[in-house]
Amino acid sequence: MKKVLSLVLCAVIICCATAPAFAENGGCTCGFSPIIYVGPLGCSSIVRDAGTENAQQLWKIDTEFLLSNLGKVLPDISKALLTRNSDLLGDALVEFVNACFGDLALDREGKSKENVTTPELNVPQGDRHGPDSDYYFDYDFRLDPYEHADRLYEFINQVKALTKHNSVKLKCSSMGGVVLSAYLDKYGYDGIDVIICRCCPLKGTAVAGEAFCGKIEINSTSLTRYGEDAIPFLETGFADDFIEGSLYALLDVLKGAGVIDAICSLGDRLVKDVGDKVFEEALIPVFGTLPGIWSFVPEEYFDDAVEFMRLPSEGGLHDKVFAYRNAMANIESNLNAARESGVKICIICGYNVQRTPLVTLWKSTSDGTVDTKYASLGAVCGNVKEPLADDYLNSLKNKDYLSPDNMIDASTCALPECTWFVRDWLHCNGNAGIDELFDLVMTSDEVSVRSFEKFPQFLEADDDADTVYPVTGAPDEFARLKAAPSYLNLIRFLFSLMKKIMLSFK
Ligand SMILES: [Zn+2]
Structure with a gap:
């Protein structure tokens, strides 16, 4: 009898001990909560x-x-x-x-x-979940980010119900970070166990700030570099490498011959002559009415943008545009609070890519679209293609977060332990190496820039090999050619050599 009793007791204890585990997963025992992918602008x-x-x-x-x-x-x-x-x-x-x-x-x-x-617009369907599948959340990019936050709240609840999990992972690309900012501000981080921000304009992007203040400038250096940085990502169908290499050479020759300068001065004259009219009668009446685009305007431009874009001083549009400023202002504290309570966070951004060549701030290092300082929540960055100034480097006491190429100081970021930087990574470009990091982030107990040997804080994207390497020093065209001996990389190396020789004769 005693034996039977103790057996029953054991059974009860086992049930009690495992019950919370079942409850925690809400029913599914796979151990991997579903991923919701919050898409970029233009996802629908x-x-x-x-x-x-x-x-x-x-x-x-x-x-x-x-x-x-x-x-x-x-x-x-x-x-x-x-x-x-x-x-x-x-x-x-x-x-x-x-x-x-x-x-x-x-x-x-x-x-x-x-x-x-x-x-x-997508509605979650089916219960398929795991590392290789996600639920895609899309939205009308024009609208108030808080409207998307409300829909995301519903969407998360639907996914939880379908998969029988109590939590989800949010993987946000580009403008997806805007939706996330509004969501965290309104609903908090309850029921979220992982947050990934991939190239997100969390603090805006300079191109929106400058355009909304009417600061348009077409500059030949930035235009040439923009073309050159985009070339390795072209899909030309056949003979990719040859076409890319030839285009690269052509751009550099045109720049050298002054053709690009001539095009730019023509463009500048055009902007001067007709810019006001186009802003007044087309750009302001269309883009100035979109709260989604307003969410890209960084704080330091906002007041001037309100005036320049003639935002109405009251009404629904005004209120929506102003409401998002809270989400943007609170994103650091919201993410930090989430991390402190155990949410695993990965913020990842590109650097050293020439940004959109239309604005006065063309030297700001970026992934081509979003400035690194805004995507990283506060890194101090050298100008694009340049290291930080000597004064800054010499006075820097804590070098734990300084990139080996001296281009980025991440110690000033809101979450320096969870912020990765990828050199030469074009905005949101697919890369199997970065996906591998995301897998680790989603499956590891500890997530920080010190957690994974293969993925330190500063990485370099190699598009040819579809992978990333740790950054070890300044960008080196010869090393790139050795690692990936393509025609494009040969041309890049030859032009960099020519520029060095020409500079040494100056
Ligand atoms: Zn499951």
């Missing part, structure tokens, strides 16, 4: 008159639609350029921008035109 299409025979996709803009609109104004543009008639040119450009993008504009309440919709 925006359509005018969806479901009718006149349906027209407005975003991502359809090439045919773009060309047909361009066709309508091309005669005027040609005439304007030939006769140097800037009024005619301005009118044609305004007409073109409005024909392509005008219907994307929101009203003074920050609401879309009724016939402009995102017809196919």
